[in-house]
Amino acid sequence: MSKTVTIIGQGYVGLPLAEEATRAGWKVYGYDVSDRVVNGLNSGISHIDDLTDEDIAGMVERGYEATTDPRCIAESQVSVVCVPTPLGAAGSPDLKYVEAATQTVGDHLAKGATYILESTTYPGTTDGICLPILEAASGMKAGEDFFMAYSPERVDPGRIDFQIKNTPKLVGGINDASTEHAVDFYSHFVDTVVPVRGTKEAETSKLLENTFRHVNIALVNEMAKFCKELGIDIWEVIRGASTKPFGFMKFTPSAGVGGHCIPIDPNYLSYEVRNRLGYPFRFVELAQEINNSMPRYVVSRSSELLNHQAKALNGSKVLLLGVTYKPNIADQRESPAVPVAEEFLNRMAELSFHDPLVETWNLSKDYSLERESDLQKAVEEADLVVLLQAHKAYDLENIRNSAKLFFDTTGKSDSPAQFKL
Numbered sequence: 001m002s003k004t005v006t007i008i009g010q011g012y013v014g015l016p017l018a019e020e021a022t023r024a025g026w027k028v029y030g031y032d033v034s035d036r037v038v039n040g041l042n043s044g045i046s047h048i049d050d051l052t053d054e055d056i057a058g059m060v061e062r063g064y065e066a067t068t069d070p071r072c073i074a075e076s077q078v079s080v081v082c083v084p085t086p087l088g089a090a091g092s093p094d095l096k097y098v099e100a101a102t103q104t105v106g107d108h109l110a111k112g113a114t115y116i117l118e119s120t121t122y123p124g125t126t127d128g129i130c131l132p133i134l135e136a137a138s139g140m141k142a143g144e145d146f147f148m149a150y151s152p153e154r155v156d157p158g159r160i161d162f163q164i165k166n167t168p169k170l171v172g173g174i175n176d177a178s179t180e181h182a183v184d185f186y187s188h189f190v191d192t193v194v195p196v197r198g199t200k201e202a203e204t205s206k207l208l209e210n211t212f213r214h215v216n217i218a219l220v221n222e223m224a225k226f227c228k229e230l231g232i233d234i235w236e237v238i239r240g241a242s243t244k245p246f247g248f249m250k251f252t253p254s255a256g257v258g259g260h261c262i263p264i265d266p267n268y269l270s271y272e273v274r275n276r277l278g279y280p281f282r283f284v285e286l287a288q289e290i291n292n293s294m295p296r297y298v299v300s301r302s303s304e305l306l307n308h309q310a311k312a313l314n315g316s317k318v319l320l321l322g323v324t325y326k327p328n329i330a331d332q333r334e335s336p337a338v339p340v341a342e343e344f345l346n347r348m349a350e351l352s353f354h355d356p357l358v359e360t361w362n363l364s365k366d367y368s369l370e371r372e373s374d375l376q377k378a379v380e381e382a383d384l385v386v387l388l389q390a391h392k393a394y395d396l397e398n399i400r401n402s403a404k405l406f407f408d409t410t411g412k413s414d415s416p417a418q419f420k421l
Ligand SMILES: NC(=O)c1ccc[n+]([C@@H]2O[C@H](COP(=O)([O-])OP(=O)(O)OC[C@H]3O[C@@H](n4cnc5c(N)ncnc54)[C@H](O)[C@@H]3O)[C@@H](O)[C@H]2O)c1
Pocket: 008, 009, 010, 011, 012, 013, 014, 031, 032, 033, 034, 037, 082, 083, 084, 085, 097, 100, 101, 104, 118, 119, 120, 121, 153, 154, 155, 156, 157, 260, 261
């Protein structure tokens, strides 16, 4: 039997994994519940930033098939689950996609096959939630008749120096045999596979990584605020500290945190700590409070800048540049640009936006903005231009020189300190 894997969920995480597995000679099924995603992929169209249409065509040539038919799972030695793990009501983890995908795998699982969960989740999910679903659906015994492991995804969309192949992969199985099966699978196409003690350690490692980023971003955001008050240039402070070759890692202030990971995943950990132990995970809660305050801070700094020019925010033309959650990718999930825009609108600014990667910006279910068609004209006409993401398509020097007033929240332009976050 040829090496066959089904990857469940063909989004930002599952699709690059599918690509890498096809390169290593695996027969790859990309199972997804979305007809739109599956039809697009089978017609050679990529829907994520990290893969081009040519990449998809290459995958299809190497035998990749996207499908909505779960029967492919029965002929796969490995099934990997890469479905969303959003927050539900009151900020609690919502595992409905993981549960549904696991049920689908359980309904078709072959004897001796390996199930791997990659979706970010709280410690205990693989053993406590997925294992019973798989055993009940398949009628088989986990760890003996089939194998189970957790392996956190480390995709960083838009990044080219570290991709699946050269980013070490953590694996924790429910028993030694499970860890071995999962390590063997990833070793076909990942340079370094690192086994950890168990599923909970692997699950918690991922949450530590994301919480580490969340907390350190909050640290520089808080410092940015008081450095401004003290007349200290935070960007110079960070440039200086970054010259230390050990013991320091660079983080920069911003209008807030976005994307599928940082604003969401640490909640999975704090929820579990509170739920199981009854006390708060204070670092996460503090980081959230500080990072969530940044959009409002951006707007009040903007208001001050306008004030210096004897203008009120009310009625001023404000142009936002870059509304995705990070530079050079089209992903808008949890983008801090939305709360920034809402605050400008609350304060009666006349809002417009430009982003090379977003044509129509849906701010809410019933309110959207169309991108300014002529960037130069929009920059010249605005009372204030606020840079939220320094996409590489932007000529920052020209934008800064053409704008009546330019506020850089990214630190990427040569603007004087008072015009930066
Ligand atoms: N995007 C990232 O940068 C990133 C990085 C690391 C980890 N993660 C984690 O990886 C997981 C997946 O995130 P993503 O960004 O790839 O999500 P995504 O929304 O891009 O893709 C998920 C896909 O799963 C499909 N899906 C949903 N339910 C399904 C089901 N029951 N069966 C089959 N397919 C189903 C959806 O149709 C969608 O195409 C999440 O837990 C996320 O936290 C994401």
